[in-house]
Amino acid sequence: MTPDVLRYSAFTTRPAGGNPAGIVLDATGLTDAGMLKIAADLGYSESAFLTPGPDDRTYTVRYFSPKAEVPFCGHATVATAVALAERLGTGDFLFRTQAGEVPVTVDADDDGTLRATLTSVEPHVEGVADADLAEALAALDWPAADLDPALAPRISYAGARHLVLAAATRERLAELDYDFERLAALMRRLDLTTVQLVWREDEFTFHARDPFPVGGVVEDPATGAAAAAFGAYLRALGLVPDAAELTVHQGADMGRPGELTVTLREGDARVRVSGAAVPIP
Template sequence: MSTEILRYAAFTDRPEGGNPAGVVLDAAALSAADMQRIAAEIDFAETAFVTGRDGDAYLVRYFSPIAEVPFCGHATVATAIALAERGHDGRIRFGTPVGEIEIETTADATGPRASFTSVDTDLAELPAASLERLLELLGLERSALSWTLPPKLAFAGNWHPVLVIDDPSAFDGFTFDPAAVRAYMDEQGWPATITVLHPLAVTGEEPMRFEARNLFPVGRITEDPATGSAAASVGGYLRALGVVVPPARVVIEQGRHVGRPGELTVDIPERGGITVGGGAVAMAAPEARDVPRA
């Protein structure tokens, strides 16, 4: 049986920008092993698989090159736009391992856009020992951290450690050993990214803007170019700390450090899930391949 594999760049209007995602719209006949093998072969941060329907909701699973992940924002945006381009536009729902996600697809002068609303957010303390280990892994001193935006664990479908660095040279200059960071993330049970933020415009300007680096060592990838789930977590983080007065919009720039710049818009309501939006564009023609069944 032939399987059609799509490749989209999300949170951008250029194929060479944003975050690449694999998309398989008809994965009903694929086993988990099949999906894992395809994701490893595509070798993007994540690939989304539409495994069927539950009423009017599309059932979606997400795989990195090394494991299934509970949720992936950029692959959600890519999948929604792929469906919209095939006539399934407007408001759609995805049934995911973290719960039901609502997506709105639209089009403007720059092309198609999709916005997803995350599950409800949560915030937790980042244990002192975990923070110290993270700083050690990134070669950062505690003094590099923001005085006003403290390190936390933020949740909007996945738990993300969030560190904020005020000094742009420290933000641009930190480096890390991908294998050591991957091992620590696995040890801590963090399935997604480590989010490091730098404020670009926090007070006196609207919307608030940040630049993000999201560490995600999987295969050849070290940093994720654009991370929707992390952006949703950042929205919940800012709301819980009282940094924004909802309803508010935040813009996150990401991908400059890996040569794939993109932009994510984050809309923060008074309560409930965070809405993250952006564009997506096909990177290449669909590929049909015969997938040996596991």
């Protein structure tokens, strides 16, 4: 029996914006190969597959790109939580992922727009070997002089691993034309999900792009897992206060603008990422 597949776009209030995700609300009985085939047929950067838990607010969730399973996906989490809230009402959900337990809360704005806030697993940040950084820059065709010296390269994790590289200018970020296979090979070796390319507009506002060749996708339009990892990165490097609300703009260079809100709380290492999601007709 073919399961029902929902299509939602996350981190936007318009179906043509943000990042599309496939959602299967009941994947009971689907094999790994079956989930991978659905994800590949959809062609979105990730799709979420749910197995109901002991109540209608708890689910085991698995995420597949067109090429492989990934441990965690932020935009599919936000999209899935909004889809559930449309059917079950707003409030709290618990997603059991391969990365760990991810609580998600859905609230309604005054205009009725549903917004989901996920709480990441415990993050951590590590350095990047000089040779690996040089290989990443070569694959991107970015001269080292085009990096922002105030935001040092790091690998950050908040459910999935992302290499964070900061461009010195918005123009550098806008010019993305990379060696797909070369970057994919490096990412597989370092177990990276995306490369988080960012530019800092002001103290709390950033623009991002995320190459995702290991998932079979040139670029991810709005990346919640990377935004969570980026929030952890900024705090670990002392680039923002321990308590802060950040805005990440992503997808504009692809014609799919999205907006992600990243919240850091003092005394809590976990990172919260919020955004709207809407069905795709």
